[in-house]
Amino acid sequence: xxxxxxxxxxxxxxxxxxxxxxxxxxxxxxxxxxxxxxxxxxxxxxxxxxxxxxxxxxxxxxxxxxxxxxxxxxxxxxxxxxxxxxxxxxxxxxxxxxxxxxxxxxxxxxxxxxxxxxxxxxxxxxxxxxxxxxxxxxxxxxxxxxxxxxxxxxxxxxxxxxxxxxxxxxxxxxxxxxxxxxxxxxxxxxxxxxxxxxxxxxxxxxxxxxxxxxxxxxxxxxxxxxxxxxxxxxxxxxxxxxxxxxxxxxxxxxxxxxxxxxxxxxxxxxxxxxxxxxxxxxxxxxxxxxxxxxxxxxxxxxxxxxxxxxxxxxxxxxxxxxxxxxxxxxxxxxxxxxxxxxxxxxxxxxxxxxxxxxxxxxxxxxxxxxxxxxxxxxxxxxxxxxxxxxxxxxxxxxxxxxxxxxxxxxxxxxxxxxxxxxxxxxxxxxxxxxxxxxxxxxxxxxxxxxxxxxxxxxxxxxxxxxxxxxxxxxxxxxxxxxxxxxxxxxxxxxxxxxxxxxxxxxxxxxxxxxxxxxxxxxxxxxxxxxxxxxxxxxxxxxxxxxxxxxxxxxxxxxxxxxxxxxxxxxxxxxxxxxxxxxxxxxxxxxxxxxxxxxxxxxxxxxxxxxxxxxxxxxxxxxxxxxxxxxxxxxxxxxxxxxxxxxxxxxxxxxxxxxxxxxxxxxxx
Amino acid sequence: xxxxxxxxxxxxxxxxxxxxxxxxxxxxxxxxxxxxxxxxxxxxxxxxxxxxxxxxxxxxxxxxxxxxxxxxxxxxxxxxxxxxxxxxxxxxxxxxxxxxxxxxxxxxxxxxxxxxxxxxxxxxxxxxxxxxxxxxxxxxxxxxxxxxxxxxxxxxxxxxxxxxxxxx
Numbered sequence: 077x078x079x080x081x082x083x084x085x086x087x088x089x090x091x092x093x094x095x096x097x098x099x100x101x102x103x104x105x106x107x108x109x110x111x112x113x114x115x116x117x118x119x120x121x122x123x124x125x126x127x128x129x130x131x132x133x134x135x136x137x138x139x140x141x142x143x144x145x146x147x148x149x150x151x152x153x154x155x156x157x158x159x160x161x162x163x164x165x166x167x168x169x170x171x172x173x174x175x176x177x178x179x180x181x182x183x184x185x186x187x188x189x190x191x192x193x194x195x196x197x198x199x200x201x202x203x204x205x206x207x208x209x210x211x212x213x214x215x216x217x218x219x220x221x222x223x224x225x226x227x228x229x230x231x232x233x234x235x236x237x238x239x240x241x242x243x244x245x246x247x248x249x250x251x252x253x254x255x256x257x258x259x260x261x262x263x264x265x266x267x268x269x270x271x272x273x274x275x276x277x278x279x280x281x282x283x284x285x286x287x288x289x290x291x292x293x294x295x296x297x298x299x300x301x302x303x304x305x306x307x308x309x310x311x312x313x314x315x316x317x318x319x320x321x322x323x324x325x326x327x328x329x330x331x332x333x334x335x336x337x338x339x340x341x342x343x344x345x346x347x348x349x350x351x352x353x354x355x356x357x358x359x360x361x362x363x364x365x366x367x368x369x370x371x372x373x374x375x376x377x378x379x380x381x382x383x384x385x386x387x388x389x390x391x392x393x394x395x396x397x398x399x400x401x402x403x404x405x406x407x408x409x410x411x412x413x414x415x416x417x418x419x420x421x422x423x424x425x426x427x428x429x430x431x432x433x434x435x436x437x438x439x440x441x442x443x444x445x446x447x448x449x450x451x452x453x454x455x456x457x458x459x460x461x462x463x464x465x466x467x468x469x470x471x472x473x474x475x476x477x478x479x480x481x482x483x484x485x486x487x488x489x490x491x492x493x494x495x496x497x498x499x500x501x502x503x504x505x506x507x508x509x510x511x512x513x514x515x516x517x518x519x520x521x522x523x524x525x526x527x528x529x530x531x532x533x534x535x536x537x538x539x540x541x542x543x544x545x546x547x548x549x550x551x552x553x554x555x556x557x558x559x560x561x562x563x564x565x566x567x568x569x570x571x572x573x574x575x576x577x578x579x580x581x582x583x584x585x586x587x588x589x590x591x592x593x594x595x596x597x598x599x600x601x602x603x604x605x606x607x608x609x610x611x612x613x614x615x616x617x618x619x620x621x622x623x624x625x626x627x628x629x630x631x632x633x634x635x636x637x638x639x640x641x642x643x644x645x646x647x648x649x650x651x652x653x654x655x656x657x658x659x660x661x662x663x664x665x666x667x668x669x670x671x672x673x674x675x676x677x678x679x680x681x682x683x684x685x686x687x688x689x690x691x692x693x694x695x696x697x698x699x700x701x702x703x704x705x706x707x708x709x710x711x712x713x714x715x716x717x718x719x720x721x722x723x724x725x726x727x728x729x730x731x732x733x734x735x736x737x738x739x740x741x742x743x744x
Numbered sequence: 745x746x747x748x749x750x751x752x753x754x755x756x757x758x759x760x761x762x763x764x765x766x767x768x769x770x771x772x773x774x775x776x777x778x779x780x781x782x783x784x785x786x787x788x789x790x791x792x793x794x795x796x797x798x799x800x801x802x803x804x805x806x807x808x809x810x811x812x813x814x815x816x817x818x819x820x821x822x823x824x825x826x827x828x829x830x831x832x833x834x835x836x837x838x839x840x841x842x843x844x845x846x847x848x849x850x851x852x853x854x855x856x857x858x859x860x861x862x863x864x865x866x867x868x869x870x871x872x873x874x875x876x877x878x879x880x881x882x883x884x885x886x887x888x889x890x891x892x893x894x895x896x897x898x899x900x901x902x903x904x905x906x907x908x909x910x911x912x
Contacts, residue, residue: 510825517827524745526837528756532746533816534833534840535823543836546811550843557850568867571891576867578892579874626883626893 082234085144090228091221095214098133102126102210112199123206124193130210131186134217138179142172145227154242154322158281161314163230171223178216185212238283238296245434246294246323247286247426248358250316250351251330252344253300254337256365258282259413260330261297264423269297275338276300279312281319288427296323303347320351326359326430328422329390331383333410334369341375345382352389359429360390361407363422368412383408606687752780752790754797807851812844 089097106129110122148156148165159168189209196202240246249257253275261269265284270277282297298316302309309317320327331344364372364383375383390407409425411418438444489504496502507518524531536542568576593600608614615633622629679685681700684693710717732744748757751773763781765773775781783793790798800806815836823829871890879893887893 512825514827517825520825520827520830522825522830523834525747526834527841528747529816529837529841530747531833531837532822533818534837535819535829536815536833537823537829539815539829539836540832542815543839546815546840546843549811550846553847553850566864566868568864568871569891571889572871575875575878575890575892576871578878579870582877583874622880624893625878625880627880 082146082231082237085231085234086140088141088224088228088231091218091224094137094224095217098130098137099210099214101133102130105129110199114199116197119199119202120193120196123196123202124190126206127186127189127193127209130213131182134182134213135179138175138182141227142175142179145172145231152242152322154240154318157318157322158237158315159234161311161318162233167226168230171226174220174223175227178220181216182213185209185216238281240281240283240296240319240323241294242323244294245291245427245430246296246325247423247430248296248298248319248323248325248327249330250298250301250320250327252332252337252339252347253277253302254339255300255330255332255344256337256413257300257330258297260328260363260365260411260419260422261295263413263416263419265295267295267297276312281315286423286427288424289431291427291431293427293430294325296325301347301351303343303350317351317354320354324358326361326426326433327355328361328363328426329355329386331362331364331386332366333364333372333375333379333383334366336366336369341379341382345386348386348389355389355393358393359426359433360393361409361422361426361429362386362390364408364410366412366414367410367417368415372410607685609685609688748774750774750776750780752776752784752793752796754790805855807848810844810847812840812847815840 106126107122110119112119114122145168146155146159148159148168151159156165159165186209189205189212193202193205196205249261251257254273254277258269258271258278261267261282261284262271264286267282267284269282269284276299278297278299280299284295284297286293286295296319298319299312301313301316304313329348331341332339333341335341362383372383387408394407409418409422411422413419493499493502493504510518512518522531615636618636619629619633622632682693682697684690684696688696690696690699710720735741745759747759749755750757750762752775755776757774757776762774762776763778765775765781765784767773773784775784783790790796791802793799797806801808875884875890883893
């Protein structure tokens with residue numbers, strides 16, 4: 077069964093496009109560079125190649141066109157006729173013929189010019205020959221422009237033709253316009269045919285598929301046919317006529333008995349009779365549609381008579397196929413596509429009749445005999461009259477019975493849910509089937525969280541025991557705690573605390589002094605101090621210190637005093653009259669000093685103190701002056717000492733920024 | 745529904761709070777609030793961040809080892825429900841919590857107690873050793889108590905004489 081599919085024909089380009097394609101291809105695919113200095117054979121070869129290449133391309137393309145378009149004589153007569161009806165056979169053949177001619181002529185042109193090129197003697201001459209050759213080829217194709225355009229149109233239309241298999245089981249629906257053919261088609265197949273109240277809604281053949289007894293049936297919907305002489309029919313009607321004529325199918329003639337299509341039953345009957353010749357050898361059915369508007373029984377006498385005539389005609393076809401004469405059930409049927417009443421019955425009847433017919437034909441043909449011996453249904457002949465039913469063991473039968481009973485008895489959760497209000501209302505109790513020690517506990521609610529702890533972490537079968545242990549421990553610990561508390565310790569008495577404070581103070585003083593000494597160790601002179609400049613070592617001091625330690629200092633003071641010479645002399649102005657003469661001046665001084673002894677007086681800096689490091693007071697004065705001089709400059713610069721080289725601002729802004737009012741800023 | 749522990753500060757994360765972060769190695773980090781989450785993202789070690797429980801436990805500020813912690817343990821096998829057990833458990837939780845609190849308080853008190861005894865001992869020692877700085881040994885022999893000596897202020901005759909000489 078060849079599926080006629082005209083969709084695979086390549087696009088036919090228009091003449092100008094065609095020329096452009098070929099020429100540009102020649103330009104691209106052949107070498108382009110040539111100079112007049114080349115050898116002559118090379119030049120000739122160059123141009124010959126171009127000419128041949130172009131000719132070859134033209135030939136190829138035109139051949140594809142010719143081959144792909146179907147030859148009307150070689151395809152099924154249905155398609156042949158259909159194409160003829162649509163496109164006019166002669167026109168079609170002429171177009172293809174023109175293309176063929178052009179192809180041959182191009183070949184000739186190319187041959188001629190190649191011959192001439194063999195004797196071309198210069199680049200210019202070869203080139204002109206090539207130009208002429210290509211030009212003539214293109215002119216030939218330009219003449220084809222009409223044909224090419226026409227073929228392109230046909231190709232586009234052919235691609236949209238429905239793919240009808242002429243050899244398979246087919247139901248053909250025909251009748252006047254608007255009787256309900258397309259609605260019926262929509263009902264039995266998945267085809268979505270336009271159904272409109274105006275006539276000639278369907279303008280071409282439509283194919284749908286339906287199933288009957290596991291076989292696929294093609295259903296073809298045709299445009300409506302009017303009752304006109306054959307010659308006057310337009311293309312659309314001719315389509316349906318062609319289909320009727322060529323397709324070996326069952327024919328369903330639709331009759332609108334209500335007359336709402338705009339044509340009376342008489343007109344429809346007239347049509348029927350005019351095309352009944354086309355119904356030869358085809359199972360014919362009369363289908364009365366739109367019974368919802370007008371039931372068959374309610375028809376008038378005349379109309380009924382006409383219908384019966386048509387039925388009679390249809391019966392003839394039944395008889396012609398070898399069916400029973402009384403089988404008039406499958407000949408005249410009523411239905412309504414609007415209410416879908418009887419639609420399936422019509423389809424089944426039509427399919428059934430067609431199937432029977434095809435089977436009969438197959439059976440009668442010679443080919444069947446080859447097939448018949450390939451299948452054979454073996455039926456064992458009964459040996460005797462004994463009944464031998466299937467043997468099923470008793471246990472299995474019982475089990476089956478039990479299962480069946482169970483299925484009915486068991487109440488499922490879903491049933492329960494439905495009873496109690498449906499999905500949104502009832503929530504199944506998940507705790508129903510819990511296995512617990514006590515049935516009462518099933519509905520218990522246990523908190524998951526208590527006081528910031530997860531209850532599940534604490535659950536333990538021996539928690540009681542452990543808790544008891546814990547409490548015991550806790551009891552013991554508390555007893556221990558109480559005992560521990562008595563260990564207070566001895567505090568220090570206030571006097572002792574005083575003593576401790578004094579000790580600490582003294583210690584810190586010692587440490588401080590040592591630190592001061594250490595830090596000034598470098599700058600301290602290592603000259604021994606023979607004389608007590610800062611008056612540290614006085615008896616008073618000694619006395620104070622000793623008494624603070626708790627000792628009696630008087631003895632020590634006396635001993636210290638007795639040892640010091642200077643003191644003795646100074647302290648006794650009444651004694652020593654003999655010494656008056658020698659120490660007159662000194663006594664005077666001493667006396668003045670002693671008088672002012674009640675007022676404290678520091679030594680003048682220029683005074684010469686023996687043992688302090690100077691020879692005499694002059695040297696000391698000079699030294700002091702030098703010292704002052706060296707310090708003066710530093711003091712003026714606010715420097716703390718020799719080593720003080722601190723610069724408070726390293727980069728003062730006024731020195732490092734700003735423009736000069738006069739001069740350059742080369743340096744900063 | 746479970747109460748989880750915050751990975752950073754170890755406080756409990758109640759349902760509806762905090763963020764859970766799952767790392768590529770499938771380790772889950774739970775945080776109680778964005779403070780902990782942000783600290784984690786900064787890669788801070790909770791053991792070094794003062795206000796976290798991890799720090800406090802590590803540095804001995806809070807109780808670490810105790811038998812009350814053994815009661816609360818994540819169990820992977822659920823026990824079959826037993827009403828009595830459930831009741832007992834609920835009561836026990838409260839008691840255990842109380843015990844734990846008491847012990848934690850005791851730990852805290854001990855920590856805050858101070859080094860009184862130590863201090864006292866040290867002071868006594870210092871006093872004994874350093875008494876010679878403020879009290880002469882002979883005085884110490886006479887009066888062995890560790891207190892300051894009584895200072896005897898002696899009025900000297902010579903001094904009074906001198907004054908009289910000046911008054912002239």
